[in-house]
Amino acid sequence: MWETLTESMEAMVGHYQALKALGLEKEKRLVAADVPVIEQLTKEAEKLIAAISEQEAVRQRSLAAILPVCSLANEQPTLAELLAETNGWTPPDL
Numbered sequence: 001m002w003e004t005l006t007e008s009m010e011a012m013v014g015h016y017q018a019l020k021a022l023g024l025e026k027e028k029r030l031v032a033a034d035v036p037v038i039e040q041l042t043k044e045a046e047k048l049i050a051a052i053s054e055q056e057a058v059r060q061r062s063l064a065a066i067l068p069v070c071s072l073a074n075e076q077p078t079l080a081e082l083l084a085e086t087n088g089w090t091p092p093d094l
Contacts, residue, residue, distance in 0.1 A: 001069070005062035012055045019048045 026041045 001062055001065050005059060005066065008055045008058040008062060012052055012059070015048050015052045015055065019045060019052070022048065 022041050022045050026038060026045070029037045029041065
């Protein structure tokens with residue numbers, strides 16, 4: 001359960017970083033009015049957004065599985081609440 005949650009969040013971080021890089025590149029191309037490249041960057045961004053949505057669904061399913069095990073009633077626990085239930089486990093650096 002925890003591994004799935006960690007993996008999905010790591011994937012989301014990577015997708016968001018790639019999306020940020022695409023946004024910066026798109027900004028440069030907009031200034032240069034490079035329409036074909038802008039269209040390609042937009043398509044790549046759409047794929048990343050879809051991937052982020054998929055990972056968000058995995059994250060939500062993982063949390064739904066973890067909450068009952070941790071005896072947390074809150075459906076949207078904070079990271080501190082989750083960590084308090086893991087006996088000192090800390091997440092890897094992302």
